[in-house]
Amino acid sequence: MDDLRFDHGDQTPERLRAQLSRLVGMTAAQTQRVSSEALRAIGAHKDHFVVLAALAEFGPASQAAVAGRARVYKSDLVAVLNELEDGGWIRRAPDPTDKRRNVITITAAGDARLAELDGVLSAVNNHITAPLTANERAQLFSLLTRVNDHLSGSPDLP
Amino acid sequence: MDDLRFDHGDQTPERLRAQLSRLVGMTAAQTQRVSSEALRAIGAHKDHFVVLAALAEFGPASQAAVAGRARVYKSDLVAVLNELEDGGWIRRAPDPTDKRRNVITITAAGDARLAELDGVLSAVNNHITAPLTANERAQLFSLLTRVNDHLSGSPDLP
DNA sequence: TACTAACATTGGCGCCGCCAATGAATATAG
DNA sequence: CTATATTCATTGGCGGCGCCAATGTTAGTA
Numbered sequence: 001m002d003d004l005r006f007d008h009g010d011q012t013p014e015r016l017r018a019q020l021s022r023l024v025g026m027t028a029a030q031t032q033r034v035s036s037e038a039l040r041a042i043g044a045h046k047d048h049f050v051v052l053a054a055l056a057e058f059g060p061a062s063q064a065a066v067a068g069r070a071r072v073y074k075s076d077l078v079a080v081l082n083e084l085e086d087g088g089w090i091r092r093a094p095d096p097t098d099k100r101r102n103v104i105t106i107t108a109a110g111d112a113r114l115a116e117l118d119g120v121l122s123a124v125n126n127h128i129t130a131p132l133t134a135n136e137r138a139q140l141f142s143l144l145t146r147v148n149d150h151l152s153g154s155p156d157l158p
Numbered sequence: 159m160d161d162l163r164f165d166h167g168d169q170t171p172e173r174l175r176a177q178l179s180r181l182v183g184m185t186a187a188q189t190q191r192v193s194s195e196a197l198r199a200i201g202a203h204k205d206h207f208v209v210l211a212a213l214a215e216f217g218p219a220s221q222a223a224v225a226g227r228a229r230v231y232k233s234d235l236v237a238v239l240n241e242l243e244d245g246g247w248i249r250r251a252p253d254p255t256d257k258r259r260n261v262i263t264i265t266a267a268g269d270a271r272l273a274e275l276d277g278v279l280s281a282v283n284n285h286i287t288a289p290l291t292a293n294e295r296a297q298l299f300s301l302l303t304r305v306n307d308h309l310s311g312s313p314d315l316p
Numbered sequence: 317t318a319c320t321a322a323c324a325t326t327g328g329c330g331c332c333g334c335c336a337a338t339g340a341a342t343a344t345a346g
Numbered sequence: 347c348t349a350t351a352t353t354c355a356t357t358g359g360c361g362g363c364g365c366c367a368a369t370g371t372t373a374g375t376a
Contacts, residue, residue, distance in 0.1 A: 003229060003364080005310035006303060011227055015211040015276060020283050020295070021189035023302050028186030029364070030309040031179035036331075046332095053173040064354060069169055071161060073334065078356055100341045100354040118173060125178050131308045136301060137178070143290065143298040144181050145164060150289045151188040152163035161333080187333070194362075204363095222323065231365065236325055258323040258372045 004030045035124045044117055047072050047080045052089065052114040055106040062101045089113045162188045193282045202275055205230050205238045210247065210272040213264040220259045247271045 004026045007017060016022060039045055047070070054070040055061070063081065067074040081104065084090040089110035095101035106114070129137045162184045165175060174180060197203055205228070212228040213219070221239065225232040239262065242248040247268035253259035264272070287295045 006306045013211040013215045021193045024186045024189050027302050027306045028182045031182050035179050053171040057171045128179060131304050140301040143294060144185050146289050148164045148185045
């Protein structure tokens with residue numbers, strides 16, 4: 001809980017305080033911890049949200065398509081869909097036109113579940129950015145987006 | 159390489175685009191990948207840097223002290239010190255005044271190694287923030303620091 | 317002298333992003 | 347129309363990271 005603090009004052013080697021990648025990494029670990037704990041408190045998981053969102057916004061689709069849109073590895077998607085199916089939030093039905101395919105459909109309960117998860121995660125994001133003004137939140141978002149875009153294109157060092 | 163891109167345009171569910179924690183997490187994964195690859199290219203590791211830095215800046219110390227300052231779990235420190243010892247970058251000597259303790263000392267070669275790692279990581283951090291101006295880098299650093307500080311204090315939701 | 321604490325070490329857990337190999341079903345080429 | 351290649355869901359595993367518990371040894375303390 002306190003070990004992910006970036007700066008421990010005079011206990012922190014100066015060289016570490018210069019590492020942005022370290023700061024980003026530790027802050028990401030903090031936010032992941034907060035959000036995963038909040039989701040686990042209601043028996044949910046990051047991927048539940050991301051899969052339900054993809055289904056709600058893009059409609060029924062094959063697992064391969066869902067994996068692509070939700071950015072979840074198809075290998076990991078299987079377990080996620082099993083859990084969502086157990087909860088009654090999605091339906092998995094074989095595609096009559098292509099028997100290799102499963103058609104994944106979100107249920108009415110799934111829509112409600114998605115709203116629930118969305119609420120929880122909104123609260124989490126508000127909590128994370130609590131010390132920032134609205135402008136600063138937007139700035140942080142924009143700066144990170146630019147870094148992310150940049151690193152998405154040129155993964156190697158110059 | 160491209161799967162850690164936060165925004166895939168119209169292929170990305172809108173709900174995901176609102177999640178700052180997701181953006182932070184993906185960007186952190188990118189920066190970690192870049193830096194760990196750069197370090198691995200010279201047979202090094204994050205913890206090598208962090209431990210050598212702690213030793214160089216605070217002087218010889220017990221493993222427990224090093225673990226505290228370098229923010230490396232003492233469990234994981236053992237392997238790191240073994241590797242650093244094999245490279246001749248540190249010395250591990252039993253403390254004569256307290257036989258439970260090992261005194262870790264950085265060697266001259268260790269100082270040189272630290273300079274090398276420092277150079278690599280500086281290049282990495284420059285690369286990461288390449289699209290940002292100096293002002294924007296400072297802003298990003300400041301915003302993340304405030305979030306990190308905030309989350310270091312109140313880990314739970316309100 | 318008995319009890320407690322510090323120390324180094326081993327082994328393991330959970331989360332995350334990632335990849336390879338399998339078998340079934342389908343599309344495509346010769 | 348048969349052989350080959352491709353798509354799909356599924357299984358199982360890998361490496362990195364932050365984290366924790368249990369062990370045996372040694373040292374301070376009551």
